[in-house]
Amino acid sequence: xxxxxxxxxxxxxxxxFTVVGxxxxxxxxxxxxxxxxxxxxxxxxxxxxxxxxxxxKNAGFACFGSISEILSDLSTHTEKEVIELVQExxxxxxxxxKMLGDKQIEFMLFxxxxxxxxxxxxxxxxxxxxxxxxxxxxxxxFRGDAFQLHENNYGFQNxxxxxxxxxxxxxxxxxxxxxxxxxKAREKDITILNGLAVExxxxxxxxxxxxxxxFEFKTSKLMIATNGFxxxxxxxxxxxxxxxxxxxxxxxNLAIKGTFHFDxxxxxxxxxxxRILFGGGRNLDFKTENTTQFGSTEVIQNQLEHLLETMILPxxxxxxxxxxxxxxxxGQQKRPIIKQVSENVFCGIRLGGMGIAIGSLVGxxxxxxxx
Ligand SMILES: Cc1cc2nc3c(=O)[nH]c(=O)nc-3n(C[C@H](O)[C@H](O)[C@H](O)COP(=O)(O)OP(=O)(O)OC[C@H]3O[C@@H](n4cnc5c(N)ncnc54)[C@H](O)[C@@H]3O)c2cc1C
Numbered sequence: 001x002x003x004x005x006x007x008x009x010x011x012x013x014x015x016x017f018t019v020v021g022x023x024x025x026x027x028x029x030x031x032x033x034x035x036x037x038x039x040x041x042x043x044x045x046x047x048x049x050x051x052x053x054x055x056x057k058n059a060g061f062a063c064f065g066s067i068s069e070i071l072s073d074l075s076t077h078t079e080k081e082v083i084e085l086v087q088e089x090x091x092x093x094x095x096x097x098k099m100l101g102d103k104q105i106e107f108m109l110f111x112x113x114x115x116x117x118x119x120x121x122x123x124x125x126x127x128x129x130x131x132x133x134x135x136x137x138x139x140x141x142f143r144g145d146a147f148q149l150h151e152n153n154y155g156f157q158n159x160x161x162x163x164x165x166x167x168x169x170x171x172x173x174x175x176x177x178x179x180x181x182x183x184k185a186r187e188k189d190i191t192i193l194n195g196l197a198v199e200x201x202x203x204x205x206x207x208x209x210x211x212x213x214x215f216e217f218k219t220s221k222l223m224i225a226t227n228g229f230x231x232x233x234x235x236x237x238x239x240x241x242x243x244x245x246x247x248x249x250x251x252x253n254l255a256i257k258g259t260f261h262f263d264x265x266x267x268x269x270x271x272x273x274x275r276i277l278f279g280g281g282r283n284l285d286f287k288t289e290n291t292t293q294f295g296s297t298e299v300i301q302n303q304l305e306h307l308l309e310t311m312i313l314p315x316x317x318x319x320x321x322x323x324x325x326x327x328x329x330x331g332q333q334k335r336p337i338i339k340q341v342s343e344n345v346f347c348g349i350r351l352g353g354m355g356i357a358i359g360s361l362v363g364x365x366x367x368x369x370x371x
Contacts, residue, residue: 001214008217011191015041017370018210018219020198020233022046023055024355025348026225027181028363031099033223034188036367042190043219045212047197051178053227054355057326059245059268059279060174061259062107063357064089066114067127067147067164069265070134073334079137085334087141089357093170096360100180105172110258110271112169113150116160117262124160131164142168154256157314163260171259171270172356198233201345208344221370224347225363227329227355229292236337238350240292241330244300245279246308247272248318256312265353269312276318278308294325328353338365346370 003012017033019026022044030044050056064086065073073082097107116124128149135145150165185192197213201222208222224233228240254274261268267280281300282289288297301323308318329350331337336358338348348366351359 003215011043011193012215012217015043015217015219017042017221017223018208019044019223019225021053021225021227021229022051022182022192022194023053023225023227024178024181024359025055025227025351025363025366026051026223027178027185028099028360029223029225029348029366030185030190030363031181031188032364032367033370034185034190042188044185044190044192045196045198046192046194047213049194051182053229054243054326054328054351055359056174056178057243057245057324058174058356059259059270059277060172060177060272060356061112061261061268061270062093062170062172063112063259063354064093064146064166064169065354066112066166066261066265067131067134068114068123070138071127071130072264083137083141086138088361089354090141090168092358092361093356095364096172096177096356099360100177100184104180105177107170107172109168109170112166112259112261113163114165115152115156115163115260115262118158118160120263121160124164127164144168155315156311158311159262165258169259171272173272174356177356201233203342203344220344222345223366223370224341224345225349225366227349227351228327230329230347230349232292234341234347234349236347236349237331237333238329238337239290239331241282241328242289242291242294242325243279243282243328243353244289244296244304244323244325245277246301246304246320246323247277248275248308248313249321250274251276251313251316251318254316267307269308275321276308276312278304278312280304292327294327296323296325328355336362338362338369340369 207220230238266283269278348362
């Protein structure tokens with residue numbers, strides 16, 4: 001693109017910080033930088049016309065870790081590490097709610113329920129056995145007993161009669177959350193340009209030279225928040241993981257409220273606007289889902305529809321209104337990568353399936369790395 005003198009001077013000269021990616025991490029990074037350095041010139045570049053990774057595609061669970069996940073983590077981590085993981089998620093949601101306000105993101109505290117399939121009876125019994133001790137372990141964080149038993153009040157089928165609920169988990173409206181973050185960023189005089197993909201960068205004496213699909217420019221610091229797409233720019237241990245979602249048309253008198261997950265968290269559903277949003281099934285075909293390409297596959301879509309029909313809404317007529325997918329960034333380890341990559345380049349990536357919970361914290365931490 002042949003930029004005019006005016007275009008270059010107004011948008012791309014004397015940039016102090018350029019953030020790549022306008023998901024929850026990119027936007028909170030930019031906002032936190034502006035808070036630290038109010039006079040800094042901050043630019044956010046986003047390859048999509050809208051933010052286009054996971055932050056606008058997800059299920060909007062404000063979750064901290066189900067009982068079976070915590071049990072599994074306790075077999076590979078120390079108690080202290082597990083408490084830290086849960087604490088970070090709780091802090092992240094607290095930060096997001098404080099920054100944007102519950103009304104702006106439609107935050108609702110309906111609880112997060114772990115539903116157990118009949119095949120998972122042994123796991124359920126183990127969770128039951130450990131419930132009180134895990135509640136004790138997490139009491140300092142939640143100041144109450146997180147995990148409670150609930151009857152299957154919503155008539156789900158092919159599951160065990162009771163599920164284990166995290167009383168302090170909630171749900172939010174993902175689209176409203178990103179819109180509120182964009183609004184906040186614009187109020188802080190942060191420039192956001194869409195439709196621009198950063199293709200490569202190189203560090204020089206005067207900062208970082210950035211090449212996009214349209215033009216090139218210089219910035220003092222580069223902050224990379226591209227999560228599942230991270231390896232296109234960085235050599236870090238992050239893999240893309242696609243997740244497919246379906247949503248029903250509004251259902252009359254829908255009673256189901258809350259966030260639900262089953263099969264080790266590989267499936268998740270919730271109510272939203274009298275509809276059921278249902279996602280997951282990546283475990284049916286990890287290989288195909290290890291991609292940065294959006295899309296859906298027959299095997300996963302069929303299974304989602306089948307479970308919706310036989311398990312979640314067995315007695316209710318419904319129609320599917322829409323289908324989409326999002327790209328997460330995952331790795332062997334659960335912790336995100338928040339680090340200085342080189343003198344003037346930083347990253348906050350690999351948020352796994354908990355990015356709503358920890359995203360704002362990751363952005364804030366990345367902003368603290370710069371000096
Ligand atoms: C279907 C689904 C359901 C989920 N459900 C939940 C949930 O219920 N609760 C929860 O806590 N988490 C959930 N997650 C995970 C959560 O959404 C992510 O962890 C989080 O959104 C990651 O945020 P991010 O800002 O790091 O990445 P993203 O939101 O992916 O943002 C990265 C951005 O960078 C842009 N980008 C990439 N490469 C470039 C480039 N070269 N140049 C410019 N821009 C670029 C992308 O377009 C994208 O907008 C879910 C994810 C999916 C996909």
